[in-house]
Amino acid sequence: MAEIVDERVASHRRQSRIIYALLAGLMVLFLLFELRLPFIVGPQSRGLFETVEKLPEDKLALLILNWAPGTYGENYPQTEALIQHFFLAGKPFAIFGVDPVGPTLGHEIAERHAARLGKQYGVDWVTWGYRTLQLPMILGLKRDIPGTIQRDYQGRSLEQFPIMRGIRSARDLSLIVDVTPSATVEIWIQYFHGAVGTPVGYAPTAVMAPEAYPYLQSKQLVGMLAGIKGAAEYAALLDEHYEEELTWKYPPMRAMNAISIAHVLIVALIILGNYQYFTRHRRRREQS
Amino acid sequence: MSLEGVITLLACISTLAIFTILYKENPIYRLFEHIFIGLATGYGISILWNQVLKPNWWLPMTAEGKWPWIFVLVVGLMFYTVYIPRYAWMSRLLMVTLMGMAAGVAFQGFARLYIPQLTASFLPLLKPEPPYILFNNVVIVVTIITVMTYFFFSFEHRSRAVKGTASLGRWLLMVAFGAIFGSTVMARMALLTYRLWYLLTAWRS
């Protein structure tokens, strides 16, 4: 009995390694070669894009980055797309987060694109940095931004930055976009959109995207970038609307091609696995 | 070797070290896993001090003369009484106070999150809308009612009407689960794609 179990475990391990190698090999192949495949932009990404285009320039957009390196593959291109859009459209924004890493990574992205596009810290954008997620803090933020945040990520008083002049409360925010792998967007919907009507956009990982559709239907969200696909759609919209060359540390369209083949592989494996299972099942029934 | 070169080399080594788990459990994976936890903890501490405690507590207390902020430290230390059995009740005192505050905040959150959801669920079913919108509205309302019936555990589903409704709700819920599964696959693949892209392109920059 023990030998049968050992043989089965060894066989499973062999199968797994073949599948891993197949997946990695196919994805590497599709990453190496750039393919122009048809791609259609969805209404959710378009909604967020059009909202950003129409933002007033005397208010501040808030880019909330609640992600960590674990979800780099999805949240990084989303953040990069949004920051490039804010810069190209000339909309002032602040970077904030209730995760320790997100604002740091967002600031690095903003610095890189600011250098290329001639934007200035404190004038075109500001990084508030990280604060612990506490509901009383959120209420304070809604009511009194300078009193709650007070300083930027380097400890400098917010009052010295031209971008923060006239920004007192949530009423002075033009848009909140939450880039996150968790459901933190509900906080901004409850305490900002629900209380003072601030528009809220959402850029979740693809896992969280299905749960956001109720908020899209009730218009509590103005738009959504669903995972890497949302980032690719946003990139396509930026390409369409702006002549400036966009740069990407991790190009979302190239990623979509590799993900395509991975999805085809998964579908094929599900079909193959079920075919083998039902064939074996029928053979056993015929024998018994 | 330049700093950038060292960073790139380390990044590639770390990625491959984690990927060794795909072959089998091994000491290299364990070592890098522990290094990751250590770095994450250390990063959390440094960011917490630089961006939360120092600007919001230390500087107001020491540089701006607001010495009553020291009482916040005393309150914060109550968390640590959980390790001293005699005083452990103090940590509970602090926790329940914070929970009470969160509960109070949650009431307004509930009103602002769910009431718009409720009003958005009351859709026209008979008005002269285009046929496809009427169809969609009917599907939405039927789905919400049947799925909510499925989750009603306060009474037993005895009658055929309730059983049938709950059963339909379960079927419709499967569609949502399928959508979640499909999205989850894309999410995982996106994370892998990024790491493979990095391994392929890191040396170019």
Add this chain to the structure above:
Amino acid sequence: MLTTDTFTLWRNIVLGFVAGIALLLLLDRITNNSSRRRLMVILTFLGGLFYLLEFVLPPGTTLGFLPAPADPTRDNALSPFISTIGSITLVIAGFSFGLGLLNLATIHGRNILGQRSGWHNSLAFFVAMILMVISGLFRGEYASLAALYRVLFEGLYQPLGASVFSVLAFFITTAAYRAFRIRSGEAALMMGAAFIVMMAQVPMGMMLTNWLPETGWAANLRIEQVSNWLMTILNMAALRAVAFGIGIGGLAMSLRIWLSLERGTYFGKDS
């Protein structure tokens, strides 16, 4: 040089700390289990009551003993305290980080001191943590620490974090082959929806129905349109119903916590 002002400030800080600890010790002395339970109930209720009242009291409402709001069109008497309490809870929450840190340090410390199997991994944990803390805190002052910070953050922390989660892609692929069995009608429906959503998300999948016209009734049969309908109608409605259940449950739980009706580790007797 220590000025009189600095001396006075630090004297007040130290005295304040000692007084605070003394107050807590006094509280421990003068209370028993039943009075402590009553104190917890009162503080829980007051904590929640403050925010509930701030929400329900109309703008311009004054409470005799409190100063009138600066902007009566928007605020009531409790509103000015929101940001102060917010800042205080922010800092208190920051202090709670040490609990997790102590826990990790205890576990790994025991491994090293007891020379248990894999103790060198625990040593690596401490070395990584200490290096990250030092470089993170002082990188602004020393160029060498700034370089070390970059090596640790960009060379190790980010790639390790991204890689740990990326291996899930491999596991989901083997699970697709081994575990996803369509044994019932419901499973078939779930898999059907998953196939449509998966293929509609990617360019290769969109190619399957690219030959259909972009306008007219036939356009609704394009895979991205079918997927969009599944997500915005069926999926949306089902998850909204689930959210209602969660919301009502959450509200009931909040009420129970606020009124101290809940029993458990934080709300019951000492264990």
